[in-house]
Amino acid sequence: MSEPLLAIENLRTYFYSRAKRAFIRSVDGASLAVARGETLGVVGESGSGKSVTALSAAGLVTAGPGVIGGRIDLRENGSGYNLLDGLEKYSRVTERDGRVVAVEKDERGWRARSEQLMAGVRGKKIAMIFQNPRSALNPYSTVGSQLVETIRLHTSFRGRGEARERAIHWLERVRIDSPRLRFDNFPFGMSGGMCQRAMIAMALSAEPSLLIADEPTTGLDATIQSRVVDLLADLKAETGVATILISHDISVIQRLSDRVAVMYGGTVVETGRADEVLAPEVKARHPYTAALLASIPNAETIRRKSYLQAIEGDVLDTIDVPRGCRFYGRCRRVTDAIRENCAGLEPPLAEVAPGHKVRCWLYPATGKA
Amino acid sequence: MNRTILEVTDLRKDYSQNLGLLAKLTGKTRVIPAVDGVSFYLRENETVGLVGESGCGKTTIGRTVLRLTDPSSGRIVFDGRDITALSRAELRPLRREMQMIFQDLDAGLNPAMRVRDILREALTVHERPGDAEIASRIRELLEQVNLKDSKLANFPSELSGGEKRRVGIARVLAVRPRLIVADEPTSALDISIQAQVVNLLRDLQKYLGLTYLFISHDLPIVELMSDKVAVMYLGRIVEMGLTENIAHRPRHPYTQSLWSSLADKQSIEVSRRVSNGTGQRERRAWGVFEFEQPASGCRFAPRCPLYEQQGRPAVCTDPASEPPLRDVGKGHVVACHFA
Numbered sequence: 001m002s003e004p005l006l007a008i009e010n011l012r013t014y015f016y017s018r019a020k021r022a023f024i025r026s027v028d029g030a031s032l033a034v035a036r037g038e039t040l041g042v043v044g045e046s047g048s049g050k051s052v053t054a055l056s057a058a059g060l061v062t063a064g065p066g067v068i069g070g071r072i073d074l075r076e077n078g079s080g081y082n083l084l085d086g087l088e089k090y091s092r093v094t095e096r097d098g099r100v101v102a103v104e105k106d107e108r109g110w111r112a113r114s115e116q117l118m119a120g121v122r123g124k125k126i127a128m129i130f131q132n133p134r135s136a137l138n139p140y141s142t143v144g145s146q147l148v149e150t151i152r153l154h155t156s157f158r159g160r161g162e163a164r165e166r167a168i169h170w171l172e173r174v175r176i177d178s179p180r181l182r183f184d185n186f187p188f189g190m191s192g193g194m195c196q197r198a199m200i201a202m203a204l205s206a207e208p209s210l211l212i213a214d215e216p217t218t219g220l221d222a223t224i225q226s227r228v229v230d231l232l233a234d235l236k237a238e239t240g241v242a243t244i245l246i247s248h249d250i251s252v253i254q255r256l257s258d259r260v261a262v263m264y265g266g267t268v269v270e271t272g273r274a275d276e277v278l279a280p281e282v283k284a285r286h287p288y289t290a291a292l293l294a295s296i297p298n299a300e301t302i303r304r305k306s307y308l309q310a311i312e313g314d315v316l317d318t319i320d321v322p323r324g325c326r327f328y329g330r331c332r333r334v335t336d337a338i339r340e341n342c343a344g345l346e347p348p349l350a351e352v353a354p355g356h357k358v359r360c361w362l363y364p365a366t367g368k369a
Numbered sequence: 370m371n372r373t374i375l376e377v378t379d380l381r382k383d384y385s386q387n388l389g390l391l392a393k394l395t396g397k398t399r400v401i402p403a404v405d406g407v408s409f410y411l412r413e414n415e416t417v418g419l420v421g422e423s424g425c426g427k428t429t430i431g432r433t434v435l436r437l438t439d440p441s442s443g444r445i446v447f448d449g450r451d452i453t454a455l456s457r458a459e460l461r462p463l464r465r466e467m468q469m470i471f472q473d474l475d476a477g478l479n480p481a482m483r484v485r486d487i488l489r490e491a492l493t494v495h496e497r498p499g500d501a502e503i504a505s506r507i508r509e510l511l512e513q514v515n516l517k518d519s520k521l522a523n524f525p526s527e528l529s530g531g532e533k534r535r536v537g538i539a540r541v542l543a544v545r546p547r548l549i550v551a552d553e554p555t556s557a558l559d560i561s562i563q564a565q566v567v568n569l570l571r572d573l574q575k576y577l578g579l580t581y582l583f584i585s586h587d588l589p590i591v592e593l594m595s596d597k598v599a600v601m602y603l604g605r606i607v608e609m610g611l612t613e614n615i616a617h618r619p620r621h622p623y624t625q626s627l628w629s630s631l632a633d634k635q636s637i638e639v640s641r642r643v644s645n646g647t648g649q650r651e652r653r654a655w656g657v658f659e660f661e662q663p664a665s666g667c668r669f670a671p672r673c674p675l676y677e678q679q680g681r682p683a684v685c686t687d688p689a690s691e692p693p694l695r696d697v698g699k700g701h702v703v704a705c706h707f708a
Contacts (some may be wrong), residue, residue, distance in 0.1 A: 019526060045559035046530075221422040222586055226630035248560060295564035297589040302616075305593065307571070308564035314529045315559055 003075060004033035005242045006057065006210055011070035013056045014100060015063050023100035025318040026052040028266035039236060039243040041257030041274060043250060045315050049266040050246045054212045058128050059118035065103040068093060074125065076209060083117050098321045124154045127203035131215035133195035137187040143198045144183030147205055154206035170201040175231060193224035197231065204239065211243045217252055229255055250296060254278050262289045265316035265326035268349065272356030284352040286360050287333040333362060371413040374548055374580050375434060380407045380443035382429050403429045405604035416581040418595030420588065426604040427584045431550040435467050436460055465495045465544035472553035474533040477540055478525040484536055485521040491543035510539040514569060531562035550582045555590060567594065588631050592616050600624045603668045606694065610701030620697060620708035622675040667692050675707055
């Protein structure tokens, strides 16, 4: 992989759950990177930390204690800087037996520093689209005026007239029909698919270097979904913007991603080229990825009306993080040779093939550990 | 062949929209036909899948056949008995034979009650069993839905999504129903948990002889679960037949586009072609539709690729000829002039 545009390293983001009276380690040591022009798909079930990873990168985590540590390096034109630079000193975590018992954080100091670092980055260099477009659009303002605002703020089109033309150009590019009419529409007058298109236009109109798409097709109808996926595929080819695509829908990830990261329990358990990680026949694969792929009905299971291969047990709640592998409790491929390791020691993310890394004791690293 | 447990004839449900005081005074109303003349039947121990986009009336049908919502017109016959006009009191004994699993995981789970009390309440709605029998029935239910008995003391908020769904199913099974309307039972769940629930529902059907009306927009899961599939568009069934025929030999252009959009989403070859910039995919334009006033004639015509191919024939938009469901063999019915 060429020099990554964005590299997240050992990111940790925690939240406090009042209902459970415990800290949830939503993201707990996640590392991933996306190169220029590349689409990285992030797959995982709910609670795996995929959305929170993205929100952390965009500096949008508001609930406490929030981002605790790690690095998020954004590299541009040869120079790079860490979006979490110097933030580590604002918080201190106390841990006991795999459970976070206390987090002291200077929220004010942290926020002030973070805002300083994120200025000119969020919305401009890193743009985001969310699952529910209707809640991300301002209901009191027309789609056009929201677009114009973004364009005047983030691009060289400062004049009202030219920004307006630019906005219409973007509405056209996301294939909203009769863009000149739609320009004056309020979000409530538009369908869900249309709102998502407007949202995509808004994100891309700032000409970002990185687009984070968090479940862009979830909640849309099947027919509309495939159209939004088409649109994202076309825009990817046209603009070449680097994208982090988050979805639990593996078919969408398969269709749009160059590389994939599979998350489980707040960390990345497998990463590699999409066609390698998600291909049905690859042998070296994390048991979780394999089980996930097997639990989706495919042509064969449907034809034979056979049972789905369910993963027993529940998704790991990241309050009590086990000492060993996070998937150990649900894993069916533990052998006696590695059982001790699985139960007691977290496996490293080891390279099993060029560019393909797996966090599992079944695959000891080739070459150096 | 199994006997028919539910038969629905020409079911209609109109919702009228409140347009405000002025409209009321002038007598102006807006009526939205959510379900517009739907007929189908369910045989015992069989699963019928109901698919379609959101807003097409799937859930309304589910609620109406259980009389959770009153139909505007039509006839619902459950187990040989016309239940369309039964009063609440008359319906009460029938309620235990037909139940609904709601999309919302929390629906039916009182947040202030422990799992044990939720199940106990469900068991004592229709009967007055003794304490010993309640305890044994609760054990049996837990076994049926594969839930640990350590969860009995938990409140719903302490359960995971999959466990909530299991408790919801156990609660439904408590009254020993024969017909279950499952409204998107898996859509709120994670993939690995979805598979568990799908397997569970199929097991229960096998062992308890249940009949399902399975409402979902997840086509692969519908295909896996159902014996027959009915495809709905804007309040009407446009095609219905055996699952494999609907999935692999669809006749109606809407069914075709539903299943092909699934294939599109999955096809990697297509994306490769697009990203290489060679060969633009043909893009079907989807017209905007007005739900309140379906197009005259065939309501799918404004979005229909076949209508375009055929050179926009007048019969498709003729107000006097909305295409009726016609039989094309083996109980496969389709509502299209050309399919």
